[in-house]
Amino acid sequence: MEAERQSVKDNGEGSGGGKKAPIRVGAVIAIALLVAFVAWIVIDRSGGDSATTATTTTAGPTGATAVGPVAATDKVLSALASNAGHVVYWAGPVEGTTPEFTQTSKDLIYVRYLPAGVAVGTQPLKYLIVATYPFVDGYNALKKISNGNGVEIPGGGFAVVDERQPRSVHFAFPDVDFQGEIFDVTPEKALEVATSGDIQPVPLP
Numbered sequence: 001m002e003a004e005r006q007s008v009k010d011n012g013e014g015s016g017g018g019k020k021a022p023i024r025v026g027a028v029i030a031i032a033l034l035v036a037f038v039a040w041i042v043i044d045r046s047g048g049d050s051a052t053t054a055t056t057t058t059a060g061p062t063g064a065t066a067v068g069p070v071a072a073t074d075k076v077l078s079a080l081a082s083n084a085g086h087v088v089y090w091a092g093p094v095e096g097t098t099p100e101f102t103q104t105s106k107d108l109i110y111v112r113y114l115p116a117g118v119a120v121g122t123q124p125l126k127y128l129i130v131a132t133y134p135f136v137d138g139y140n141a142l143k144k145i146s147n148g149n150g151v152e153i154p155g156g157g158f159a160v161v162d163e164r165q166p167r168s169v170h171f172a173f174p175d176v177d178f179q180g181e182i183f184d185v186t187p188e189k190a191l192e193v194a195t196s197g198d199i200q201p202v203p204l205p
Contacts, residue, residue, distance in 0.1 A: 032074075042149055046077055060164075064107035065103070067080065068100070068101050069101065070099045070101055070102075071099070071100055071120045073112070074174075077111070078204055080202075081201070081204060084109060088132050089178075090202050091113070091196075091198045096116055097113040097116070097127075100114050100121075108131065110131045110132075111129065112125070112128070113186070115127065125183075126185050128189070129181075129184075130180060130181070133176055133178060134177065134178055135177065135178055135179040138173075139172040141172070142172045146160045151195060153195050153197075157171050157172060157174075157199070158173075162192070167185060168183050169182045171194055
């Protein structure tokens, strides 16, 4: 990722025909995807601890409603994902953490896992994050950039490690016009989460 943005990440073994070492991709993905986190850093952080108290505005080319950041129980997270109107990725429940949900007016969505005692909206952005970005035919686009390398992940997805920021792992699934990103301060953890099988859409109500 870019130096000033910390992106999303967090477990497992690749699936499918033999496991390949994930390729590290560079400037193309950086331009296409990695600028997204800057938008998250500068959004309003006055949201409260529930979806109903989140700061919301409408703007941006997608017409999305900016939400959060807000602490989200499983039920609240499901409702927020439903309101988004499209797939929202997460790493499932992570023991000892509370998911924090943020959506920007450009429809960039971040689920960050805050350890017990860490306040919503806290800086720096050093905790496990799973992001969802709009990206037409994201799976084939990611595979094309990787030149046939990368790693297959459970559920039929594909993942690559960002060359400029190895703490970021980008992933996509077939027939979905979105890509995802996993960030963790430990690169090994980011890749572990990407390949664990835990990455999946947030269940809807």
